[in-house]
Amino acid sequence: MALTIQERLKDLRVEHGLTLEQLAEEVNLSKSALGSYEADDFKDISHYALIKLAKFYAVTADYLLGLTETRSHSNADFAELRLSDKIIDLLKSGRIDTALLCELATHKDFVKLLADIEIYVNGIAASQIQNLNTWVDVVRAEIMDKYQPGEHDKTAHLLNAIHIQEGEYFSQRVHNDIDCIMEDIKEVHRGRNESVSENSAAAELKKSLDEIADFKGSRLEQLIMLFCKQTKLKYSRLTEEEKQWLTRIAQKSELLKTSIPQRGKKKSLD
Numbered sequence: 001m002a003l004t005i006q007e008r009l010k011d012l013r014v015e016h017g018l019t020l021e022q023l024a025e026e027v028n029l030s031k032s033a034l035g036s037y038e039a040d041d042f043k044d045i046s047h048y049a050l051i052k053l054a055k056f057y058a059v060t061a062d063y064l065l066g067l068t069e070t071r072s073h074s075n076a077d078f079a080e081l082r083l084s085d086k087i088i089d090l091l092k093s094g095r096i097d098t099a100l101l102c103e104l105a106t107h108k109d110f111v112k113l114l115a116d117i118e119i120y121v122n123g124i125a126a127s128q129i130q131n132l133n134t135w136v137d138v139v140r141a142e143i144m145d146k147y148q149p150g151e152h153d154k155t156a157h158l159l160n161a162i163h164i165q166e167g168e169y170f171s172q173r174v175h176n177d178i179d180c181i182m183e184d185i186k187e188v189h190r191g192r193n194e195s196v197s198e199n200s201a202a203a204e205l206k207k208s209l210d211e212i213a214d215f216k217g218s219r220l221e222q223l224i225m226l227f228c229k230q231t232k233l234k235y236s237r238l239t240e241e242e243k244q245w246l247t248r249i250a251q252k253s254e255l256l257k258t259s260i261p262q263r264g265k266k267k268s269l270d
Helices: 005-015 020-027 031-038 047-057 085-093 098-105 110-121 126-147 154-161 166-189 201-213 219-230 240-250
Strands: none
Touching (some): 020 031, 020 047
């Protein structure tokens, strides 16, 4: 979700380690005005103040106004970025979270991730890995010829086990790279979702499931109850024909194969 003007102004001030009083001295604007720009009930910012703050923070006015996510590159040329038509179309389509993509690409270990992928897809290390495996085969052949180990000899198994499988090796390297990046991004995001509304879909579903857990009825009745709650449907207002159709439809659900924990006394669907 894009940051608001208030959030951008506050974030920039905090990044610079300034209090409102200190910022007021730096930009020659009043503390009360600067505070109002960061307040939840903020309504407007003067053109003069906008330019002042943009210059001080070395960002574009468009960034402060939420018109772009780039702080200092107001008119980046696509040709300079060397982006393909497909990636430009994807970024503009809204199908992916571009803010998250930016966090991923600007992470300190992203270059390492791309380097490991490039080494694998371009086969840069293939010949070296093949040489190592050939050396292992030569040593194994010498040992087998000299000592004639048995079929279950652990040394023979060891020499077979140390063969390097290029795909498995680089899959693990890339897996480790992306895990580190995701953990760091997750830590940055920690706490951002703590203020999710109690009326969110997840919260409503949890509430419905808790109520159904108190309902001591058949699986079919539980399923109908859940459907009615999630669709805000008043069961008592349905006609007998509608209730029969709802029952017939619910009987086809795969959910009837699994039970829902029950507790308490049976309650009416009404």
